[in-house]
Amino acid sequence: MAISRVVLFLFFWNAILWTPARSDLVILKLDRKIDLTSQTVRVTSSLKIENAGPSTASKVLLAFPSHQARNIAELRSFYREGKSKVSSDQLRVELVEPQGMPPDLTFYAVQLQKDLRRGEILNLDVLAVFTHSLKPFPEQISQTEVQLVVFQDSAYYLSPYVVKVQSLGVKLPSKNVESFTKFENSKLIDSEIKYGPYENLPVFSYTPIVVHFESSSPFAVAQELLREIEISHWGNVQVTEHYKLVHGGAHNKGGFSRFDYQSRPFASESSSFRHLLARLPPRAHSVYYRDEIGNVSTSHLRGDSRKTELVIEPRYPMFGGWKTSFTIGYGLPLKDFLFQSEGRRLLNISFGCPIEDVVVDDLIVKVVLPEGSKDFYSSVPFSTKQWEEIKYSHLDIAGRPVLVLKKTNVVPEHNEPFLVYYRFNNLSLLREPLMLVSGFFLLFVAYIVFMHVDMSISKSSASYISKLQWDEVQTSLQHVLSVINRCLAVHGKLEASLRDLSRTGDVRSCKAARKAADSVFKELLKELNLALGSLQSSPQAAQIWPKVEELVAKERELQERLILKHSSVVDSYEKKHSGREIENRIAAHEQKLVALRHEVDDLIEILDELC
Amino acid sequence: MANSAKPISSPVPQEWYPTLAFFMLAVGLVATASFFIYEATVSKKNRSVLKELSTGAVASVFLGFGSLFLLLSAGVYV
Numbered sequence: 001m002a003i004s005r006v007v008l009f010l011f012f013w014n015a016i017l018w019t020p021a022r023s024d025l026v027i028l029k030l031d032r033k034i035d036l037t038s039q040t041v042r043v044t045s046s047l048k049i050e051n052a053g054p055s056t057a058s059k060v061l062l063a064f065p066s067h068q069a070r071n072i073a074e075l076r077s078f079y080r081e082g083k084s085k086v087s088s089d090q091l092r093v094e095l096v097e098p099q100g101m102p103p104d105l106t107f108y109a110v111q112l113q114k115d116l117r118r119g120e121i122l123n124l125d126v127l128a129v130f131t132h133s134l135k136p137f138p139e140q141i142s143q144t145e146v147q148l149v150v151f152q153d154s155a156y157y158l159s160p161y162v163v164k165v166q167s168l169g170v171k172l173p174s175k176n177v178e179s180f181t182k183f184e185n186s187k188l189i190d191s192e193i194k195y196g197p198y199e200n201l202p203v204f205s206y207t208p209i210v211v212h213f214e215s216s217s218p219f220a221v222a223q224e225l226l227r228e229i230e231i232s233h234w235g236n237v238q239v240t241e242h243y244k245l246v247h248g249g250a251h252n253k254g255g256f257s258r259f260d261y262q263s264r265p266f267a268s269e270s271s272s273f274r275h276l277l278a279r280l281p282p283r284a285h286s287v288y289y290r291d292e293i294g295n296v297s298t299s300h301l302r303g304d305s306r307k308t309e310l311v312i313e314p315r316y317p318m319f320g321g322w323k324t325s326f327t328i329g330y331g332l333p334l335k336d337f338l339f340q341s342e343g344r345r346l347l348n349i350s351f352g353c354p355i356e357d358v359v360v361d362d363l364i365v366k367v368v369l370p371e372g373s374k375d376f377y378s379s380v381p382f383s384t385k386q387w388e389e390i391k392y393s394h395l396d397i398a399g400r401p402v403l404v405l406k407k408t409n410v411v412p413e414h415n416e417p418f419l420v421y422y423r424f425n426n427l428s429l430l431r432e433p434l435m436l437v438s439g440f441f442l443l444f445v446a447y448i449v450f451m452h453v454d455m456s457i458s459k460s461s462a463s464y465i466s467k468l469q470w471d472e473v474q475t476s477l478q479h480v481l482s483v484i485n486r487c488l489a490v491h492g493k494l495e496a497s498l499r500d501l502s503r504t505g506d507v508r509s510c511k512a513a514r515k516a517a518d519s520v521f522k523e524l525l526k527e528l529n530l531a532l533g534s535l536q537s538s539p540q541a542a543q544i545w546p547k548v549e550e551l552v553a554k555e556r557e558l559q560e561r562l563i564l565k566h567s568s569v570v571d572s573y574e575k576k577h578s579g580r581e582i583e584n585r586i587a588a589h590e591q592k593l594v595a596l597r598h599e600v601d602d603l604i605e606i607l608d609e610l611c
Numbered sequence: 612m613a614n615s616a617k618p619i620s621s622p623v624p625q626e627w628y629p630t631l632a633f634f635m636l637a638v639g640l641v642a643t644a645s646f647f648i649y650e651a652t653v654s655k656k657n658r659s660v661l662k663e664l665s666t667g668a669v670a671s672v673f674l675g676f677g678s679l680f681l682l683l684s685a686g687v688y689v
Binding site for chain 2: 230232233234235236238286331335336341342345346393394395426432433435436438439440441443444445447448451452471472474475478479
């Protein structure tokens with residue numbers, strides 16, 4: 001602290017010795033508010049600027065000491081219209097290095113949308129967010145002690161312009177202030193310290209002030225946060241976040257007593273925290289929370305149509321300097337975040353960390369696009385380092401393109417949506433299913449090949465030869481059976497024609513059916529003889545041959561009977577016999593047919609089992 | 612963001628995934644069963660490669676899509 005004070009004094013003296021020529025602009029009124037209620041320091045300055053010089057001005061310079069500038073996480077500037085607090089468009093702020101300025105100062109230029117001409121007045125709001133600017137002092141405290149922190153800044157607004165009237169308010173988290181730099185016109189009211197008003201200060205006025213106060217806000221700092229956003233066009237945006245979290249406040253000394261901790265469960269003055277609140281987008285589903293080695297820790301999830309809140313508890317309360325690393329993940333519905341616009345697809349999702357009040361030192365956002373995406377680029381409202389990677393995941397061949405965005409010093413102000421545009425052909429959706437289909441098909445083909453290829457080593461062994469012969473027997477037996485089955489099917493047709501006859505009395509069509517059946521029988525007989533010949537010639541068929549012979553004989557008898565029945569029925573119809581007479585004539589046939597059919601079926605069943 | 616942006620959703624409604632997975636896998640398994648029954652019962656010389664391949668193809672299409680929907684309904688978004 002002593003060293004930094006010396007540095008600050010050097011500034012002060014530098015500032016007095018330096019009198020740059022550019023002083024066209026004059027700050028008529030400046031109101032500065034420093035918010036120290038959380039671990040991020042937010043400085044809001046309202047400037048009323050007049051152009052007193054002859055030339056027009058297109059930008060306004062903001063100066064910060066370099067040691068402060070290192071901790072700037074976000075710098076924003078808005079026009080303020082009249083008395084209303086509503087700020088319009090954000091102005092562009094960029095880092096500049098103007099000539100002839102004192103060293104150890106960092107300058108940012110606010111680019112004005114409209115040039116400020118001579119005599120014109122402009123109202124400007126500037127928000128600067130700093131991280132790691134509250135230093136715990138003492139640096140180590142015991143478990144029950146209260147955390148005190150120190151903040152340093154200047155009572156005067158450091159500016160390259162003359163400031164006519166200015167005031168400063170420092171808002172503290174509580175009334176408990178250890179000390180603050182007393183200065184002319186300074187007073188502590190409630191939990192706010194007021195400095196000023198001060199009038200007519202020259203350029204680069206700087207007077208260091210130090211505020212030493214009590215702060216019990218959690219100093220949760222994610223040293224590293226890796227957010228992986230994976231898009232699946234099958235209906236999901238999967239977000240996985242890996243945290244390496246540390247308590248950035250005063251270190252714990254003298255060990256940790258669980259007993260003391262439990263006996264004072266609501267010790268609000270303690271800077272430790274036992275849970276974190278993550279605000280997830282609405283309709284988040286499949287939320288999980290686990291630590292590095294896979295332990296599932298306590299968490300609570302609640303949500304409504306506008307938000308989802310996840311409260312997670314690390315396995316131990318977080319004290320100063322303690323670390324924990326964990327992973328949370330959740331799925332989001334695709335239609336809330338992915339859009340189609342002018343032939344491109346665009347992802348619109350929040351950039352920063354969803355956990356409340358966490359400062360992220362290194363934030364890496366990886367957007368994993370579906371396989372087959374092309375021409376992708378991002379549109380982020382602040383500067384990030386970007387590169388591309390390839391990720392291999394489920395069912396990938398070429399890998400998925402990954403757009404990586406890296407940003408340091410991320411504060412809740414960075415929870416803004418960013419866009420990633422890419423092109424994707426809908427046919428690429430079929431890649432995954434086709435891969436699965438071809439995988440299964442390959443298995444089937446492999447099995448077919450295995451069944452068709454003869455893989456025996458000794459082609460002359462007795463068992464191999466007998467197996468080949470048995471295969472042949474099976475083949476011809478199946479052939480015989482299939483012929484017999486076809487015969488039986490023709491029988492069925494003949495019976496059907498008889499039924500038609502009894503219904504319609506159409507003798508001609510019945511005769512035609514008979515003729516067709518006769519020709520089919522003739523062909524089938526030829527085929528059957530062929531199959532029987534090959535079956536008879538095989539020595540292995542000796543065992544089953546009697547059965548086959550019996551089957552063929554029975555079938556032939558069945559066939560003859562049926563033809564007999566058929567012709568007698570047709571005959572009776574032609575002679576116009578009565579129904580009763582016909583029934584009498586075929587009754588004997590009918591009985592025999594049923595018995596034969598039964599026998600044939602039994603034989604087919606026996607033989608079927610053999611093949 | 613462009614005003615003309617239209618939200619994109621999945622090609623098949625997500626509520627259908629479990630049902631689709633069940634029925635496609637059922638049909639796929641039936642086809643697979645018929646394939647193996649055919650392989651096991653019909654002797655080598657009477658088998659037709661075309662029939663084998665077509666049964667296999669039908670079975671693999673249903674099994675492939677069925678297992679995709681099974682993965683999706685289980686939360687593995689490929």
